[in-house]
Amino acid sequence: MHVARLCPATGWPLRLSTLASLMLLAQGAAAQSGAAAAPQALPDVTVRSTLVQSPLDYAPASVTIVDGDRLRDRQWQVNLSESLSGTPGLLLQNRQNYAQDLQLSIRGHGARSMFGVRGVQIFVDGIPATMPDGQGQTNNIDLQSVERIEVLRGPYSTLYGNASGGVINAYSARGEGSPSIDSSFAMGSNGQKRLGLKAQGERQGVGYVVSASRFLTDGYRPQSAADKNLFNARLDTDPSEHSHLMLVANHVNVDALDPGGAAPAEWAANGRAVAPGPLNFNMRKNMRQSQVGLAYDYRVDASNALRLMVYAGQRSITQYQSTPVAVQAPATSAGGVIDLGRDYGGLDLRWAHSTEAGGSPLSLVLGLTANLVEEDRQGYDNFLGSQLGVKGKLRRDERNTLSNADPYLQASWAFAPHWKLDAGLRWSHVKFVSRDHYIAPGNSDDSGDTRFRRWLPMLSLQRELNAGTQVYASLGGGMETPTFNEISYRPGGLPGLNFGLQPATSTSAEIGLRQRFAGEALRGQWSAALFHTSTRNEIVTAENIGGRSSFRNAGRTRRQGAELATQLWLARQWQLNAALTVLDAKLRDGFCNSAGASCVPAGKRIAGTARTQAAIGLDWRPHGDWRLGADWRHVSAIAANDSNSIEAPSYGVLALSAGYTRQWGPWKLNAFARIDNLADKKYVGSVIVNESNGRYYEAAPGRQWMAGMSLGYQF
Known part of the structure; x- marks a missing residue:
């Protein structure tokens, strides 16, 4: 199968409509076959991300839950993009650059x-x-030990406070049962290797899961080798019959070279192209982070429960950029080397109460979240004399403090048979403080502080149409403040921090339908949602000069669209997962850069967004020991800049995978292999939005293979 060779007359719109039609026909047939069957034939899943926990069937929001076994099966277990890229509404692209994080929206x-x-x-x-x-x-995020990941979308996510256009919650598995140990090894194209070791179980009332892994790659492009080491541990115990204690610890260390992006013409000529700058300056990044958290749950009585979560951590980053020497000449330059040390911590204190109102069940959650980040940030020249890619003289030295203190309240009231009302309110308060310790001729004191405050409400109404079928409507208000990186530079090269940058505020609405069905030949679930978000003061790029980006507030934007997802079990041997997203994300007001010389008119697509995404995964288990799968994913063209003058071309890629599991007494062997991009299609895996040098494209690999095995022992 090679999507690029389909007849142009069919086109992507026809493929899109065909996919949607197949999903709807399958759902319609399933609903008919399962009309007389009990939906409870499928396992019940509890959603944790909505705070007032409820079964997935009754969650008043768009939620996708992916369990850990599915995340790990026939995968590298390194990036979220391996198994979450088929989640509706989620654009998740692997940059093939471990000096930077995934492209995620x-x-x-x-x-x-x-x-x-x-x-x-x-x-x-x-x-x-x-x-x-x-x-x-x-x-x-340690995929080797994760129990599940929940992706929450829509108005409900605004209850998580600032910058919650969506929420991803990862939960580590809890150790239970007899002790076991599992070792794993995988290798593949471009020198990729992964080694993993995990121990889990329960002993003397203490459950434990401890895992460690190392991932090595030579990289698809020059200057993209990486070495990632990850450790994760979780301990659980019950100090009393009414309490539970959880301790989690995590450490990650990444050393990675950075190839940067490629201009469209460079990529067209050579998919592995790297610009001279990253090579000449040996662009790279080292990141280390260690953190520990403690959660204590106490059941006061049948109606009241308390939860306290506290955490603390340290993070350090040293990053060498390819900023040209000439650009670093002005006294206001921050140099081309970032040296960052960060201490952070926080707490979440929560009280849950169950009662009745008007004779109907009412659940309340009252809480307070507080977080504090203190960072020392230095900047240095990335040269000494004629030698490039080394730490030079100091150009920036500041102490930054970020904090928030957000009280919140959430209620869920089943006020009538088949009806439920959810409401929530959060007071989000974010404070920025910067103290400049680098004062030099031409570089004055850039100290300053600012704060942003906003009430974030949410309301959701849900109706049960019949057993297994729910419909809901939600409305919420959100806020997204600028990040410290985005206020670091003022437009026009002016000194000081850009504290005039304001948060973007939004109003979101959603209606959704979720259905579960269970028949003798077909069972599964499907969901659909329509959403609309209006935003004011959208944060956009003001200018890109010499590798530095400054930002400003634009006018109004609109994001609206539809999502459709289904999970079907066909007989006992086949499983189908499919998702479809249509997104219309546009500027409602135009804006100009800081100099007023370049303007973006209203109606342009928001940079970094794709109009459509689709994914289909089919698994076949012909025998209890064997697993065979095929996955297809399509992403339409992605706007690389605000003017939409550059787009990363659309693409569709196919992957095949196989797995074999065998048990010999206490021993368990799992062997697996996969081929990604089977048709060896050349495509852009992600984009660097509004890249100042026009190097927007980050190339995806051609045909890739991987194979591995794990061996476990149950004591």
């Missing part, structure tokens, strides 16, 4: 990010991987 939120994650909240075992300013990262 949810319904267009976070799409503006050049590097790292913006506009989406990420949590690992309740610990935020997103800082109070909305800047996040995913590389500390």
Whole structure:
């Protein structure tokens, strides 16, 4: 199968409509076959991301849950993009650059990010991987020990506070049962290797899961080799019959070269192209992070429960950029080397109460979240004399403090048979403080502080149409502040921090339908959602000069679209997963750069977004020991800049995989292999949005292979 060779007359619209039609026909047939069957034939899944926990069937929001076994099966277990890229509403692209994080956005939120994650909240075992300013990262998520990942979309996510255009929650598995140990090894194209070791079980009332892994790659492009080491541990115990204690610890260390992006013409001529700058300056990054968290749950009585989660961590980054020497000449330059040390911590205190109102069940959650980040940030020249890519003289030295303190309230009331009302309110308060310790001729004191405050409400109404079928409507208000990186530079090369940059505020609405069915020949579930978000003061790029980006507020934007997802079990041997996303993300008001010389008119697509995404995964288990799978993914053209003058071409890629499992007494062998991009299609895997040098494209590999095995022992 090679999508690029389909007849042009059919086109992507026909393929899109065909996919949607097949999904709807399958759902219609399934609903008929399961009309007389009990939906409980499928396993019940509890959603944790909505705070007032409920079965997935009754969650008043768009939620996708992917369990750990599915995340790991026939995968590298390194990147979220391996198994979450088929999630509706989620654009998740692997940059093939471990010096930078994945390109990640949810319904267009976070799409503006050049590097790292913006506009989406990420949590690992309740610990935020997103800082109070909305800047996040995913590389500390240990897929080897994760129990599940939940992706929350729509108005409900605004209850997570600043920059919550969507939420990704990762939960580590809890150790239970007899002790076991599992070792794994995988290797593949471009020198990729992964080694893993995991021990889990329960002993004397203490459950434990401890895992460690190392991933090595030579990289698809020159200057893209990487070495990633990850450790994760979780301990659980019950101090009393009414309490539970969880301790989690995590450490990640990444050393990676950085190839940067390629201009469209460079990529067209050579998919592995790397510009001279990253090579000449040996562009690279080292990141180390260690954190620990403690969660204590106490059941006061049948109606009341308390939960306290506290955490602390340290993060250090040294990053060598390819900023030209001449650009670093002005006294206001921050140099071409970033040296960052960060201490962070926080807490979440929560009280849950169950009661009745008007004779109907009412659940309440009242809580307070507080987070603090203190960072020392230095900048240095990236040269000494004629030698490039080395640390030179000091050009920046500042102490930055980020903090937030957000009280919140959430209620869920089943006020009538088949009806449920959910409501929530959060007071989000984010504070920025910067103290400049680098004062030099031509570089004055850039100290300053600012704060942003906003009420974030949410309301959702749900109706049960019949057993297994729910419909809901939600409305919410959100806020996204600029990150510290985005206020670091003022437009026009002016000195000081850009504290005039304001947060973007939004109003989101959604209607959705979720159905579960179970028949003798066909069972499964499907969901559909329509969404609309209006945003004011959208944060956009003001100018890109010499590798530095400054930002400004534009006018209004709109993100609207539809999502459709299904999971079907066909007989006992076949499983089908499919997802479809249609997104219309546009500027409602035009804007100009800081000099007024270049303007973007209204109606342009928001940079970094794709109009359509589709994914289909088919698994066949002909025998209890064997697993065979095929996965197809399509992403339409992605706007690389605000003017939409450059787009990364659309693509469709196919992957095949196989797995074999065999048990011999206490021993368990799992062998697996996969081929990605089977047709060896040349395509752009991700884009660097509004890249200042016009090097927008990050190439994806051609045909890739991997194979591996794991061996486990149950004591």
